[in-house]
Amino acid sequence: MADENLDGQRRPKLKLNKKKITKQLKKVEGATVRHAHKFIIKRWSNVREVQTKVLLWIIVMAFLILSTGLQLMWFQKGYLTSAPVAGGTYAEAVLGPVNTLNPLFAETSAEQSASYLLFSSLLRYDTTGNLNNDLASSISINDAHTVFTVSLRRDVKWHDGKPLTSKDVVFTVGLIKNSAVRSTITGWSNISVKAVDDHTVEFALPSVYAAFEHALTFSILPEHILGKVAPSNIRENNFSQNPVGSGPFRFKFTQNSTSDPDDKIIYLSRNSDYYNGLANILQFQLDVYDNTDEIISALSSNEVNAAADLSPIDIAKVDSQRYSVAVRPIQSGVYAIINARSEIMNNVDLRHALRLATDTSAIVSSLPKGTKALGLPFTDGQLTGDVPVAPSYNLAQAQQILNDSGWAVGDNGVRQKDGKALKLSAVVIKDSEFEHTFDILSKQWLKAGISVDLQIVDPNDASQNVIQNILQPRTFDILLYRLNIGADPDVYAYWDSSQATAQGLNFSNYSNTISDDALASARSRIGSSLRNAKYITFAKQWLYDTPAIALYQSTSQYVYRRSMDILDSSPVLVSAIDRYSNVLTWSVGSRTVYKTP
Numbered sequence: 131m132a133d134e135n136l137d138g139q140r141r142p143k144l145k146l147n148k149k150k151i152t153k154q155l156k157k158v159e160g161a162t163v164r165h166a167h168k169f170i171i172k173r174w175s176n177v178r179e180v181q182t183k184v185l186l187w188i189i190v191m192a193f194l195i196l197s198t199g200l201q202l203m204w205f206q207k208g209y210l211t212s213a214p215v216a217g218g219t220y221a222e223a224v225l226g227p228v229n230t231l232n233p234l235f236a237e238t239s240a241e242q243s244a245s246y247l248l249f250s251s252l253l254r255y256d257t258t259g260n261l262n263n264d265l266a267s268s269i270s271i272n273d274a275h276t277v278f279t280v281s282l283r284r285d286v287k288w289h290d291g292k293p294l295t296s297k298d299v300v301f302t303v304g305l306i307k308n309s310a311v312r313s314t315i316t317g318w319s320n321i322s323v324k325a326v327d328d329h330t331v332e333f334a335l336p337s338v339y340a341a342f343e344h345a346l347t348f349s350i351l352p353e354h355i356l357g358k359v360a361p362s363n364i365r366e367n368n369f370s371q372n373p374v375g376s377g378p379f380r381f382k383f384t385q386n387s388t389s390d391p392d393d394k395i396i397y398l399s400r401n402s403d404y405y406n407g408l409a410n411i412l413q414f415q416l417d418v419y420d421n422t423d424e425i426i427s428a429l430s431s432n433e434v435n436a437a438a439d440l441s442p443i444d445i446a447k448v449d450s451q452r453y454s455v456a457v458r459p460i461q462s463g464v465y466a467i468i469n470a471r472s473e474i475m476n477n478v479d480l481r482h483a484l485r486l487a488t489d490t491s492a493i494v495s496s497l498p499k500g501t502k503a504l505g506l507p508f509t510d511g512q513l514t515g516d517v518p519v520a521p522s523y524n525l526a527q528a529q530q531i532l533n534d535s536g537w538a539v540g541d542n543g544v545r546q547k548d549g550k551a552l553k554l555s556a557v558v559i560k561d562s563e564f565e566h567t568f569d570i571l572s573k574q575w576l577k578a579g580i581s582v583d584l585q586i587v588d589p590n591d592a593s594q595n596v597i598q599n600i601l602q603p604r605t606f607d608i609l610l611y612r613l614n615i616g617a618d619p620d621v622y623a624y625w626d627s628s629q630a631t632a633q634g635l636n637f638s639n640y641s642n643t644i645s646d647d648a649l650a651s652a653r654s655r656i657g658s659s660l661r662n663a664k665y666i667t668f669a670k671q672w673l674y675d676t677p678a679i680a681l682y683q684s685t686s687q688y689v690y691r692r693s694m695d696i697l698d699s700s701p702v703l704v705s706a707i708d709r710y711s712n713v714l715t716w717s718v719g720s721r722t723v724y725k726t727p
Contacts, residue, residue, distance in 0.1 A: 218718035219413040223425040223437040226418035227392050227590065231381065232370040233349035234305060234313040238590075239439050239706070240418040244396055246710050247414060248375035249349035252280055252299070255704045257711050259461070259617055261343055265294070265350065265376075275338045275656055280346070282329040285405045288352050289380045296325035301353035310361040315348055338654045340661060341618040350376070378404045378714060379414050392420040410717040422562065429453065429689065435718065436690035438706060441563035442498040445687050453689045456696070457500040460703045461509050461616050462684040464564070466571060467609040470677050471639040474554065475607050479535050481676040486521060486528035487578035493570050494682050497563075504680040506669050512619040513662060518670045520680065528578045537579065545579035553581045556608040557600055560588040567681065568610050582608070602632040609637055612684055617704045619665055622649045625672065640677035644668075694718055 224240040233245035254264040263269075268281045286294040303323045305311045322334045335342060352374055359367050373381050379398035387393035396416040400409050417434050419425050422444045428434045429448060440448070445455055468475050468484070475481060494503045502510055505520030537545040537552050545552040554575075558568045565586065572582045585606075589596045600606065613624055623629055626649050627641035645668050652664035686706040690696045695717045703709060 216408075216410045216717065217412045219415060220411045220436070220716065220718055221415040221417055221434040223417045223419055223428050223434040223439075225422070225425070225439040226394065226420060228384075228394055228396065228418050230365065230370040231373045231384075231396070232351075232365065232367075234302075234311065234315060234351070235365055235370070237314055240396075240416060242707050243416055243438070243710075244398075245349050246377070246707050247379045247398055247416075247713070248373055248377045248381055249351075250286065250294070250376045251349050252282075252346040253343060254347060255617065255708045255711060259702045259704050259708075261347075261617070265299075266346070269343070276335045278333040278335075278342060278346075279326070280331045280333070282331065283405060284329055286376055287403050287405075288354075288376050289374045289401060290352075290355075291403075292352070292354055294350065294352075294376050295328045296331045297328070298350050298353045299323070299331045300325050301357060302348070302351045305351065305356075305361065305364060306348065308361045311364050317345065338656065340653055340656055341620045344616060344618050352376075376405075377401065378406070378409050390420060390424075392418075393424070394418045407714060409714045411713075435694060436688065436696065438686075438688055438709070440687045440689060441561060442501065442685065442687060443562040443566050445498055445689070448689055452691065454692050456686075456688045456690070457498060458686045458688070458703045458709075459500070459502055459509075460684050460686050460705055460708075462612050462614045462705070463504045463507075463509060464567065464610070464612050464681045464684055466679040466681060467611050467638050468676065468678055469604050469607055469609070469637070469639055470641075470675075471604070472607045474552070477535070478675065479531055482521075483528040483531040483535075483578065484575065484580065485676050485679050486524045486531070487575050487580065488571065488679050488681075489523040489574055490679075490681050491523065492574070493567055496566070496570060497682065498685070498687075501685055502683040504683045506680055507613075507615075507621050507625060507672055507678070508619050508665065508669065509615055509683050512615075513665055513669065515662060516666055518666070518673055520673060525577060532579060539579045543576065543579060544581045551581065552579060553583060554607040555605075556582045556584050556610065557606040558584060558586050558610045559596075559612075560586050564610050571610075601637065604637065604639060611637065614705065619661075620653050622653055625649060625668075625677065638677035640672075640675065642671055642675055644671045645675070 222243070224243050226238055226240040228238065228240045228244070230236070230241060231244050231248070233241075233249050236242045236245045250265050252264060252266045253261050256262045265282055265286060266280045267283050270279045270281075271277070272279075280299075282294070282296060282299070288294055300323050303318060303321075306313045306315045307318050307321075320336045324332050324334075326332050333342075333346075355374055356364060356367065356369055359369075364370075371384065375381070378401055380401050382397040382399050385395045385397065387395070396418065398414040398416070400412050400414075402408065415434075417428060419428065422440055425434075425437045425440060426444060426447050429437055442457075445457075448455065466488070468481055470476055470481075475484075490503050490505070494501050504510070506513070506518070532545055532552075535547075537547045540546045540551070556568065556572075558564050568584065572584065575582060587594055587596045587600060601609075613621075615621060623635045625636060625638075625640050625645060627636070627646050628634070629636035630639045630641060648664045648668035648671070652661045652668070655661045655664065686703055686709065688696070688706075688709055695715070703711075
């Protein structure tokens with residue numbers, strides 16, 4: 131049937147001209163090839179050139195963007211800085227126990243920490259280890275250097291709002307001097323004090339004492355609260371548990387631990403009327419623990435922000451990813467103190483041999499970085515000029531001295547003489563650092579043929595009564611001990627023969643007239659060069675007599691969260707407690723702010 135339109139009309143058929151179509155396709159194909167050859171193939175090299183130029187421009191633009199970003203960051207450093215965030219709670223772990231919050235009786239680290247934060251003193255050490263005014267506004271000294279007149283600030287208030295005056299200073303010194311009070315602060319018996327007026331105090335000394343200003347760092351107590359309390363009842367008074375001070379923080383309350391009666395938390399709050407300005411931290415919390423293992427556990431469980439009182443050995447147990455560790459030398463030294471009156475060690479040649487058999491460099495290298503070797507009864511830098519040097523480790527020489535003294539090596543490696551073994555009785559205060567140190571010492575001495583019987587004692591254990599049973603009667607040949615030297619090189623208390631008593635601190639029972647004269651003369655000289663010369667004389671005699679072996683300078687290890695702004699870069703602290711010298715600037719965090727022009 132023929133094709134029809136919808137209206138029924140027939141539709142014409144289309145006829146295709148194959149030859150014509152083929153000719154047209156060939157014509158199109160030819161044109162396409164010519165265009166491709168003209169515009170692509172002939173210009174391919176141009177495309178590659180353009181590609182190279184585009185790539186170079188991309189590199190240039192990337193460089194410009196990067197340099198602009200770096201320049202912006204560089205300029206930002208000029209007007210942006212990190213500032214502490216005010217407020218928050220700071221929780222610090224410290225070693226206890228805490229039996230009192232009265233600074234007259236503070237002995238443990240926790241008690242001393244609380245005293246520093248709660249109370250003020252006439253003078254305090256700054257972040258460089260130098261004395262600065264605290265309650266004192268100025269100090270004048272008479273020509274004889276025996277009368278010190280201290281002017282007090284007029285804007286100081288106790289935490290209860292009462293003004294602090296010179297009467298409080300006189301009252302505090304009276305308590306220190308009164309034997310019925312039984313204060314741990316000593317050395318004031320021959321010093322008189324009087325209030326010239328409400329803001330002036332006068333101290334009179336019986337003779338020149340060059341280091342007297344360093345004694346003005348004791349805490350001041352409120353006379354209006356304790357003035358009517360009998361001296362013998364001061365320690366037991368309620369004030370020892372609910373103190374009122376004038377420091378940067380106020381006492382709130384103490385909470386006892388439910389798991390351990392020796393563990394406590396002391397809660398403090400910022401003193402809004404503090405004369406030196408507001409602290410950044412709003413609440414300060416002292417978490418008191420019985421031992422360093424508990425402190426490390428508290429750090430791990432986030433119970434505290436920071437921790438003091440960890441030994442160099444304990445630091446290895448702290449998570450370095452979460453906490454920073456500030457290691458600072460303090461003005462103290464660790465010594466192997468030799469009892470010069472003991473049956474064996476009263477021989478100077480034997481003491482020389484023991485010194486030569488001690489490799490202090492090996493001990494220092496076993497302790498954390500920052501620990502300094504010590505060779506004298508002074509810390510590094512306290513003496514200048516012709517300073518003597520301690521003999522170096524020389525095992526062969528030590529063995530020769532012992533041979534010449536008649537101590538022959540026995541079958542077990544221990545020397546003997548007249549049928550008696552060369553065995554020393556040693557006492558070490560319970561402390562992971564000390565125990566580690568003495569372990570090294572005993573192995574070194576055994577190489578020379580000297581054996582040691584070790585006794586580890588705990589001063590916090592009342593049943594051991596370390597002071598009465600060991601320190602006072604000197605029942606040891608060797609005592610590993612830390613001596614707190616302080617900012618001034620006055621070491622009279624540790625080495626003068628007058629202090630070789632049951633109540634004194636000359637644990638070596640050292641006695642030498644040359645040393646005694648040098649020590650007494652040095653503390654009565656005003657000029658620093660004269661004092662230095664006297665101490666050099668003493669140091670030379672001390673090295674020869676060898677009443678002790680200096681091992682290393684102590685360090686303070688302070689652990690705190692990395693997010694916190696705490697310690698500055700001070701090279702030396704006088705004592706570990708002086709970490710608080712810049713406590714007003716501490717914070718629990720920081721933020722970026724614009725610098726003030």
